Amino acid sequence: MALSFHVRSNSFPSRQHPQAAHVDEQLNRLRSSETASSSSICQRLSNLQDLHESLDKMLRLSISQQTLSQEQIEMILDGSIKILDLCNISKDGLSQMKESLKEIESILRRKRGDLSAEIKKYLASRKFLNKSFQKVLKNLKSGQNKNKASLAVFGEAQDVTVALFESMFTFMSGPKACGKWSLVSKMMSQNKAACEAEENEFTRVDLELQSEKSMKIEDVQNLDSCIQDLEDGIESLSKSLIKYRVSVLNI
Incomplete structure (x- = not known):
């Protein structure tokens, strides 16, 4: 699909411009990578970082600075601050989860301590993260479609960024049958089988967590490592977004 950046406005750099072509290639790569695994999500976070660094370079082009209207600049700033909110909420939530997992791992290793209390903290941190994420996402999407046409390629970049965060939270929550955010009641056997089929x-x-006796310290450590990778990817993306916002503000 040809990008609106290239066809909706003759004021922006043309398709032949190397920087525009590079952004086009990066967007297509992000759209085509939909596999849900920790490694693929981390790679897409890295690709998003590269995309926003490319957009930053594009904003530095004099033709871009001359043709962006005040309204477009304000929409780009508004969208970027909401995406930064997603990053900050994600980092805070993942940090809380990791802290609880460290305590769970410690209790499992020492074979003493209040494991039930730490499990409750872990589940509470996940529930809080999901609730906060959904609130920001709803706010972000409310103006997304309205602004997309006028924002051209910058709107496309917001789309793929939001899509990645949705993919990440789907990966974290798993299929609906698993009741991920509130493990209060026992799962029926068929639901458990469905969850096992989509394990991560x-x-x-x-x-x-359905049975404290079944917890394996290796799985807790693997999840802790996965969360650390996600944290690192989101932190790097945040830094690129901040630089990107500075360039917009300088215009």
């Missing part, structure tokens, strides 16, 4: 680091630990 998060769902594997969630399944084990």
Whole structure:
């Protein structure tokens, strides 16, 4: 699909411009990578970082600075601050989850302590993260479609960024049958089988939380490592977004 950046406005750099072509290639790569695994999500976070660095370079082009209207600049700033909100909420939530997992791992290793209390903290941190994420996402999407046409390629970049965060949270929450955010009641056997069919680091630990005796320290460590990778990717993306916002503000 040809990008609106190239066809909706003759004021922006043309398709032949190397920087525009590079952004086009990066957007297409992000759209085509939909596999949900920790490694693929981390790679897409890295690709998003590269995309926003490319957009930053594009904003530095004199032709871009001359043709962006005040309204477009304000919309770009508004969208970027909401995406930064998603990053900050994600980092805070993941940090809380990791802290709880460290305590769970410690209790499992020492074979003493209040494991039930730490499990409750872990589940509470996940529930809080999901609730906060959904609130910001709803606010972001409310103006997304309205602004997309006028924002051209910058709107496309917001789309793929939001899509990645949705993919990440789907990966973390697993299929609806698993009841990921509130493990209060026991799962029916068929639901458990459905969860096991789509296991990842998060769902594997969630399944084990159904019975404290079934918890494996190796799975807790794997999830902790997965969360650390996600944190690092989101932190790098945040830094690129901040630089990107500075360039917009300078215009």
